[in-house]
Amino acid sequence: MVPLWWYILLGVVLFVIGAAGVLLRRNILVVLMSLELLLNSVNINFLAFGRQYGDFRGQIFAIFVIAITAAEVAVALGILVALVRNKSTLKVDDVTMMKG
Secondary structure, three states: OOOHHHHHHHHHHHHHHHHHHHHHOOEHHHHHHHHHHHHHHHHHHHHHHHHHHOOOHHHHHHHHHHHHHHHHHHHHHHHHHHHHHHHOOOEOOOOOOOOO
16 A cells, blocks of 8 residues: 555645746746646645545545636637737747737
8 A cells, every 4th residue: 555645745746846837937838737737736635635534525626626627728728729819929928918
């Protein structure tokens, strides 16, 4: 059986990599993928603590996070398609304001 701290360590490592990607990268697609990594690290911790305490609420929270992530990806990709059509760039610095 794998100890709980291995799951927590994996979640922390993924969270740090995702946070670094959000803070340091300038491409919007890479920032979105880093946000996905952040949310997946939280899911790992939800599942690990749910398994440790024998409670299924961690799995329920993970499913909700996955559903919210799917909605976020759908909206973000729609915005990115509109952005590329108007500005033809995906750099965060070049896109300061969207006018509708």
